[in-house]
Amino acid sequence: xxxxxxxxxxxxxxxxxxxxxxxxxxxxxxxxxxxxxxxxxxxxxxxxxxxxxxxxxxxxxxxxxxxxxxxxxxxxxxxxxxxxxxxxxxxxxxxxxxxxxxxxxxxxxxx
Amino acid sequence: xxxxxxxxxxxxxxxxxxxxxxxxxxxxxxxxxxxxxxxxxxxxxxxxxxxxxxxxxxxxxxxxxxxxxxxxxxxxxxxxxxxxxxxxxxxxxxxxxxxxxxxxxxxxxxxxxx
Numbered sequence: 001x002x003x004x005x006x007x008x009x010x011x012x013x014x015x016x017x018x019x020x021x022x023x024x025x026x027x028x029x030x031x032x033x034x035x036x037x038x039x040x041x042x043x044x045x046x047x048x049x050x051x052x053x054x055x056x057x058x059x060x061x062x063x064x065x066x067x068x069x070x071x072x073x074x075x076x077x078x079x080x081x082x083x084x085x086x087x088x089x090x091x092x093x094x095x096x097x098x099x100x101x102x103x104x105x106x107x108x109x110x111x
Numbered sequence: 112x113x114x115x116x117x118x119x120x121x122x123x124x125x126x127x128x129x130x131x132x133x134x135x136x137x138x139x140x141x142x143x144x145x146x147x148x149x150x151x152x153x154x155x156x157x158x159x160x161x162x163x164x165x166x167x168x169x170x171x172x173x174x175x176x177x178x179x180x181x182x183x184x185x186x187x188x189x190x191x192x193x194x195x196x197x198x199x200x201x202x203x204x205x206x207x208x209x210x211x212x213x214x215x216x217x218x219x220x221x222x223x224x225x
Contacts, residue, residue, distance in 0.1 A: 032211035043117075043201055043216035044154075051211035089153065091214075097142050097161060097207055099214055103153035 002027045006090045006102030013080055013109050021075040021105045023064075023090035031092040033057075033066050033073040038087045038104070047075075047088070080109045113138045117202050117217035124196075124224050132187045132220045134202035143185035144214065146201040147171060154201065160185055161207060189222065196224045 007022040025031065032051045036044040048057030053068035062077045073090060090102040115136045124130045136143065142161050146154040156169030160179040174193025179185055185204075189196045199221050203214040 034213055036214075036216075041219075041221075043115075043218045044203075044214075045216070046213045049211060049213055093211070093213075097205060097212075099144070099156075099205075101154045106151075 002031065002092060002094050002098070002100045004090050004092055004100050004102040006088075007105050009087075009104070010106040010108060013107070015082055015109055015111050016079045017109075019075070019077040019080045019084070019107070021088055021090075021107070023073045023075065023102060025071050025073065025090075025092050025100075027071075027092055027094055029095055031094050033064070034091040034093070035062070035064055035073070035075050036089040036091060036101075038089065040086075044089060080107070082109045082111055085109045115202055115204055115215055115217035117200075117220050119220060120218065122220055122222045124222070126224055127191045128224075129188055129190050130196075130222065130224075132189070132200055132202075132222070134185045134187065134217060135183055136185075136202075136204045136215075136217075137183060138204055138206075138215060139182070140204035140215070141182070141207045142205045143179065144203045144205070145169075145175075145177065145185070145187045146203065148199045148201060148219075157187065157200075189224075196222060198222060 034049045035047040048059045050057040050066035056065045087104045118133045144159040145157040158177045160166035176188045202217045206212045
């Protein structure tokens with residue numbers, strides 16, 4: 001079956017620190033992979049995506065590379081800001097328009 | 112601008128009452144979804160619809176009902192049979208015609224039942 005496992009939180013970093021949030025997946029076929037971000041009291045916003053192996057998604061300084069050999073899609077940012085504090089969700093979509101989400105990782109960035 | 116509108120943002124109901132959450136999209140998406148989110152937890156799928164007049168149960172459909180009479184609208188009714196209805200409810204939509212199309216989310220409705 002399809003599933004997503006992501007790093008447990010919460011994660012607390014100082015401003016300008018390097019961020020990695022790990023995400024691994026199990027899927028049949030060739031899924032597309034996504035990272036979403038959720039700010040308090042709001043819905044999820046698409047942060048980046050990758051649709052095939054070795055694709056790199058990037059947006060707002062965040063990056064993630066679709067690694068088929070390790071079934072991973074780890075989120076990275078070189079220098080986090082206080083405004084990056086949010087909950088991050090890794091997700092995959094499979095055939096039939098089905099989406100599967102990880103449990104979310106809460107990030108707090110302190111000045 | 113296109114998007115998904117959920118209303119109201121906050122909803123309060125007494126136990127035993129049914130309540131309907133609104134979700135409207137003007138993105139011309141075929142597929143629409145309802146998710147439930149509890150504090151500190153991920154998203155759980157309640158119902159989804161791939162096309163007008165058709166919908167499927169998700170992982171936690173018990174105590175909920177939906178309709179899809181128009182492409183733009185996918186209302187969710189939380190019935191009195193739902194044992195723990197207090198939660199944050201998220202509506203989403205997606206196009207069906209391209210691989211890798213993401214979900215687009217509304218801003219959610221926070222339902223409190225006392």
